[in-house]
Amino acid sequence: MQRVRVVTLNAALGPLDYRVPDGMNVEPGSVVVAPLGPRQLIGVVWEPERLQTEEVGDNRLRPLVSVMTVPPVPDPVRRLVEWTSDYYLAPPASVLRMVLPSSAALEGPRQLTEYAPTGQTPERLTPQRKKALAGIEGRQGTIRELADHAGVSDSVMRGLMNAGALGPVQVTADRPLACPDPDHSPPDLNEEQREAAASLAEAIGNGFDPVLLDGVTGSGKTEVYFEAIAECLRQGKQALVLLPEIALTEPFLKRFEARFGCEPVAWHSDLRSSQRRRAWRGIASGEAKVTVGARSALFLPYPNLGLIVVDEAHEPSFKQEDGVQYHARDTAVMRAKFEDIPIVLSTATPPIESRHMVEIGRYRELTLASRFAGASLPEMRAIDLTQDPPPRGRWLAPTLVNELQANLERGEQSLLFLNRRGFAPLTLCRNCGHRFQCPNCTAWMVEHRLMHRLACHHCGHVMPPPKACPECGEEDSLVACGPGVERIADEVAELFPDARTAVVTSDTIWSPLRAAEFVGAMEAGAIDVVIGTQLVTKGYHFPNLTLVGVVDADLGLQGGDLRAAERSFQQIQQVAGRAGRGDKPGRVLVQTHDPDAPVIAALVSGDGPGFYEAETDARREAAMPPFGRLAAIVVSAEDPSEAEGVARRIGIAAPQVEGMAVFGPAPAPLAMLRGRHRQRLLVHAARMLDVQDVIRDWLAGVEWGPKVRVSVDVDPYSF
């Protein structure tokens, strides 16, 4: 009798053993259907020696139901599942769900009806219909795809179908994916780029090789790693590019198409299920040669991966904060290790952790020291708000306003950066002091004037803008405190009524398509002043953008968490990097109340290395990451006393381990989140300590009821 171990997609279940019926062929990695009680579960066959489970006698084993017709999950992917599950203390099933996220894809080819223009002109030709017909000329696709492509609604497309202008084309098999051509349109690299590109290309096919590609903003890092992708294609291998933000996907697709002749496969949360299914099948079969995606793309079952690129590798958004709490950059390095392939971490502001890996010889570094085509790095100046304050009720200092005016007169574009969505972060009653707080979270309600409401940025709770104070009943006593991007946009509009402004935040740019519209408007010169959050600090290249104003450089330094200074430095450096990327020089003005703060001083004097050295020394002295390890244990419950009780018991059960200290429990930084009260214990451990092992045993000795949730964040990003 053949017995196999199966990891199912049900996160509540551990691995289960099954009997393989006679005549069924399975191997490790096979995707199978297994019975559980009256239900059926999808799962993956595993080597029994690699995952533990409860022993079940042979005679009690139930037989597998069937094997699915998708390729088996490759060994390096299964090793990645094991590693991620061990390292981040998550059930293997939860990790496996990221490998097999589309159940539709597993069910095999489906009959799919696509449509194409018939050549008939409908009798009634509205402007919308005209636009639709122009947009779909020579195309075929589902109604949704055609509508999206032409930029009209589904109903316009369906109207065309009813009018006979659009006819069905039956499609049974998946349409082939376009194959990128490595020689489609190679760039002329400068010498520095050529050396780096050659070094990366040589690494393809030659084993595990983590590389920090450290190049100043505008140095052409993308062009350089494109050459590594080209080599990957020549060797018939797949490549994966991870981006920190789905808003960056669309410009990336275009840029990739210009270089390789067709778009790569995209993978992100905004895909429709038919696209997701198609992408997954293409990836799993090896047909999809290049995939660009958000962090979860790193778990997909590429059978033949030759290269991973993590672009903007310093970005905090690579850290997943719910579900499996993994860091995509670190996990991608492990994937490369299991695949025995190179991985490129590309950034203009390498994180301290990655620099450290270079220092101890674990990663190698390739440097691009100058901007492409002689563009110079922007000049950076601090505006001391104590000396040069904005007028009352305004936020832009006179110096910055003058520079904005000069830019408008010259017809050049400007960018104002403030990492705060909405109009004002706090609404206050002047009469009684009442502050509008989220009922579910320890957070203020943020006024969003464009959407006419107050919103909580943590749970999404919204309320209409209040007319009177709910506490004292006073009308006209409510004041908006502090600025958000919308308020800065208002200020710009008051100062320069003719300026064309755009607010760029996750509220306005929530899909790759919206991002593409924004890029198009910038390139067409239809925007004079952009006011944006961290979303605009990333990756964009606008040659006519010559002025960057940082509205509040002190904002990121509040709260004092471990990475506050580093993150501020990176963010301001990145946003500064948007200025002067073309042939006109750029300038950056940084508004601050404390120009002598180390971060600001280092930015202005251009002493990045000095800043990093001081930060690294401080971390080393305090044995903070990467010189020591941290894990956060968060206990949450709707009832505060339940959360406190369990947290206290976990604290009491903490083992005495040499090299480990436990702090707390104490209220977590967001003491209430989505209606749950949160207590936190912070574990600080020596670098060599197997802290996961300790925590696993420790928590196994404490019990709690179903209303309490305990989650462990290994290597927490911020705390």
Ligand code: ADP
């Ligand atoms: P980075 O990612 O380092 O900030 P990019 O890769 O976005 O820089 O390059 C900046 C700009 O310079 C882009 O518009 C890019 O197309 C252009 N560029 C860089 N290198 C070359 C090259 N060798 N030939 C042509 N254009 C280049």
Ligand code: ZN
């Ligand atoms: Zn909330």
